[in-house]
Amino acid sequence: MTLNEAREKLVAIQQRSAALGHAMSVIYYDGVTAAPKGVADNRAQTLGILSQEMYELGTGKETVELLEFLDENKTELNQHEKRQIQLMLKDTRQMQKIPPDQYVAFQRLMVEADDVWHKAKETNDWKLFEPVLEKVFDFHKKIAAWCEPEKKAYDYWLDRYEEGLTMERCEAFFATLREHIVPLLQKVQAKPQLDDSVLHGSFPAAAQEKFSYDLMKLIGLDLDRVGLATTEHPFTTHLGSHLDERITTHYHEDDFSNSMYSVVHEGGHALYDTGSARELAYTVLDCGVSMGIHESQSRFYENIIGRSRAFCEYVFPMAQKYFPELKGRTAEEFYRAVNRAEPGLIRIEADELTYALHIMVRYELEKRIFANELEVRDLPGEWNRLYKEYLGVDVPDDKHGVLQDSHWAGGNIGYFPSYALGSAYGAQYLRKMKETVDVDACVRAGNFKPINDWLRERIWQYGSLMTPTEVFRNAVEEEFDPTVFTTYLEEKFTDLYGL
Amino acid sequence: MTLNEAREKLVAIQQRSAALGHAMSVIYYDGVTAAPKGVADNRAQTLGILSQEMYELGTGKETVELLEFLDENKTELNQHEKRQIQLMLKDTRQMQKIPPDQYVAFQRLMVEADDVWHKAKETNDWKLFEPVLEKVFDFHKKIAAWCEPEKKAYDYWLDRYEEGLTMERCEAFFATLREHIVPLLQKVQAKPQLDDSVLHGSFPAAAQEKFSYDLMKLIGLDLDRVGLATTEHPFTTHLGSHLDERITTHYHEDDFSNSMYSVVHEGGHALYDTGSARELAYTVLDCGVSMGIHESQSRFYENIIGRSRAFCEYVFPMAQKYFPELKGRTAEEFYRAVNRAEPGLIRIEADELTYALHIMVRYELEKRIFANELEVRDLPGEWNRLYKEYLGVDVPDDKHGVLQDSHWAGGNIGYFPSYALGSAYGAQYLRKMKETVDVDACVRAGNFKPINDWLRERIWQYGSLMTPTEVFRNAVEEEFDPTVFTTYLEEKFTDLYGL
DSSP: OOHHHHHHHHHHHHHHHHHHHHHHHHHHHHHHHTSOTTOHHHHHHHHHHHHHHHHHHHHSHHHHHHHHHHHHTGGGSOHHHHHHHHHHHHHHHHHHTSOHHHHHHHHHHHHHHHHHHHHHHHHTOHHHHHHHHHHHHHHHHHHHHHHOTTSOHHHHHHHHHSTTOOHHHHHHHHHHHHHHHHHHHHHHHHSOOOOOGGGBSOOOHHHHHHHHHHHHHHTTOOTTTEEEEEOSSOOEEEESEEEEEEEEEOOOTTBHHHHHHHHHHHHHHHHHHHTSOGGGTTSTTOSOSOHHHHHHHHHIIIIIITTSHHHHHHHHHHHHHHOGGGTTOOHHHHHHHTTOOOOOSOGGGOOTTTHHHHHHHHHHHHHHHHTTSSOGGGHHHHHHHHIIIIIOOOOOSGGGTTTSOSTTTTTOTTOHHHHHHHHHHHHHHHHHHTTTOOHHHHHHTTOOHHHHHHHHHHTGGGTTSSOHHHHHHHHHSSOOOHHHHHHHHHHHHHHHHTO | OOHHHHHHHHHHHHHHHHHHHHHHHHHHHHHHHTSOTTOHHHHHHHHHHHHHHHHHHHHSHHHHHHHHHHHHTGGGSOHHHHHHHHHHHHHHHHHHTSOHHHHHHHHHHHHHHHHHHHHHHHHTOHHHHHHHHHHHHHHHHHHHHHHOTTSOHHHHHHHHHSTTOOHHHHHHHHHHHHHHHHHHHHHHHHSOOOOOGGGBSOOOHHHHHHHHHHHHHHTTOOTTTEEEEEOSSOOEEEESEEEEEEEEEOOOTTBHHHHHHHHHHHHHHHHHHHTSOGGGTTSTTOSOSOHHHHHHHHHIIIIIITTSHHHHHHHHHHHHHHOGGGTTOOHHHHHHHTTOOOOOSOGGGOOTTTHHHHHHHHHHHHHHHHTTSSOGGGHHHHHHHHIIIIIOOOOOSGGGTTTSOSTTTTTOTTOHHHHHHHHHHHHHHHHHHTTTOOHHHHHHTTOOHHHHHHHHHHTGGGTTSSOHHHHHHHHHSSOOOHHHHHHHHHHHHHHHHTO
16 A cells, blocks of 8 residues: 555545445434434434444454554645544554453434433433433443543543543632632622513514524624524534535524524524634534633634623614514613523523523533442432532423533433533633734624634634644743633622622 | 444444434525525535545445445344345446446536426526536436446336336326316316315415414424425435425415415425334435325325315315405305316316326427437427327416426436326225225314324335335225226316306
8 A cells, every 4th residue: 555545545535435424414403303202213324334334334354554654654745634544543542451242332322312312301300311321321421431441431531522621620620610600609699680671571482583594693603604493492503524514403482592592503503613714524623623612612602702792782673673572671781681690400491690600510520420320210310419519500300401501312421521622711711812803893783704703713624633722822922721701700790780 | 244243333434324314404495594695605615525434334334334244144144134225226326337436426416406497497498407417318318327237228218217107107197087077177168167266366475384384284394394485496315214204385476275285285295204114214215105195195185185176175164264255255166276277387286186287298309319219409399299298288488388397407307207106006905995995984073193103004014114105005005006096086077167
């Protein structure tokens, strides 16, 4: 095999992997957006076979020999190829440690878990979900033990979503947040609550859908390449490459801001993915590098941009066009309403200030299950106890408690800390961006181009070409400092609540 | 390889083929129901790779050796296995004759053609579609020449949709139809036209959608396994197996009967597919055997059942629930309206009597293109000339003419005659069914179980286990006789128009 032949094969393998990925993603996407309710068995059959193909593609003799050959000759490769080899070899070596039948069994379990979770949440039936979730956690423990036996299982999974993240780093990060957020929240709670009546009323889903498309256009998404659908739990996915992106939302007819901020959040993910350089398509470098950086984009758009006074001033008149009920209300009322800080039950409805507390509950529970200090069957009780301790709220039922999130059913254990990290990253982007862009003036004028150009230039275009840490440094030209985020919160909520 | 190992491999190959089929079907389905407009390039990339895999699976050395080994030992196989081998070997030997790169190029072309056709139809732009359609026809000629050079190209394609169908059989069949339908239509046209004003008004898509689900339930579809979506052109597809079936429709807000009969037609296809015996899933025997038999189910439900007086009597009160405009109108008015016979421009809107004439136009054009007697660029002119000759109507533009159907863009050339055949088959089913089932009484009571049991017992359960001819004979216990159909038409329209 000549080097050029090997390079061509490297391209072909990545294209085939992207095609299989496309197939699996679209089957999942169809399953949660369009499929009739009773066909999960049929999806599981196909996903089982396709993931076996994916496994064989990743770990087959031909692939391994190719990657090793190219790795030995890496001085002759360009920067893209080097990073491709590095990422693929890492994945291959991990996958080789999972027995093939177990790999397929895991994929099938995840299809089942997702299906059972939907039913369990709908019917508020924890007992239905418990045995499946137990299998899901057990499988995650086994995979961690196979792949990196020298590592603690939870550290293994944290690193899968944010390269380099460990429990040690999480503890330090959460300690800083706690130190600033807990007293800030106490001060806020001592003040009269902000009025959020402007958000409540009757907002037909059809009008909300039209508003969603307007919001997508506003923040710069290309509607020819980014689709919108409705699902139980909003998410973003690319199908095959960053050239076909989908976001989903969920309309609550009594509160238009719920879906509105979902769309802006998922829109942030979609901007990041679709911002990959064209030549990254159908390679392992395509789309975002990690969940932490991904959430830093979505939560930057949702909160730092989306819940700013400037954004509210631009967007509120748009909302008034679709929702006649808003007549006579002001953008300032809207701004205060969407920033009302109040401990609640539901993570995705949480305000910027209390959000990290929801994450800490999940972090704590995942950590203790991986350390065998907590059983899955005891999750609802511990969930409710920690919500009382961290947020001071009583959980009325599991639908509003331990069953609320899709992550565990989707096999995304170890993902949650990325949300909090992403929030904190965003505050540092804002500080850096303001050195060269008048962010408030742009947002107030509905002009997102300078903001998107900055993000594309420093973050989006690279896809997975750099590590998360490198991407972050490239963007802000300094180390991560969570107090930039806590200072941002302190300033914002001091102003809002007149502390 | 022992015989039992070979049998296990036979199962595995079919399952993998079903999984790849699932992936390709869902990508197509997503493309026409949900995908943003600008991502056809991305779909083409993935479908190109997956069809290459499908090609390799079908023609690879391992598969061919397996099939030949099993074929040599077929006396030891059960009936299912024998038919699987027969069908797979036929396909394999054909595919082997198509150069691999051409096979992939064909799949890509069909994705492009479908995309261009949608745009061309939307903008009434024949010139946009013409060069792609030229490539499509050329490719069909090449494939026929590669696969069965001894056969006429059009005969090759007719046989792909209805095993055993030839131009010779078509000519004889169409001659019989012409002989009866042309004078019958003349008599009808000499009479005062039936009033169809009951169908026209304002029928919101949302209400039509609810009505659609009621119709699906009524005719016996399992909504847990059969989904409904909207597309430009209605169709039915299974995803992976008969365990996940999808139908689509298109709502016209000025005429509720249009989508209503689409749903009943596609519902007939879906009943056939989902009626396959459970053990056929994930084998090549799953779902319907041919387009002729498929259309015999869909058109049986659409016309012979759906446009009967009994059906109208049961369904009209259901429609009245959803459409307040229908208050005060009667089922008999509705029955007469949906059977109004009148030459028109659009095949899928044609009545039972003139429908075959639309098919004959398409048959004539396809035949002449394959015989190199007609150029693709001359299609619009010839289309319009034949519509004038056969139906007496002037085609105002290509959107209502040569661009109306999705079939050529979807690579379904040679398919159209199946519609007319299917219509004729259905009349013979009815005659036979009436020997043991009081069809009118069942329909009038909204009880489709005895009808579906008859169809399942004699047709559906077998999937592709028998040839189309065997299936037909098994159902009616006699040979095909198109005059049963023309007699059915003569009786029905004599009554309706008082001839």
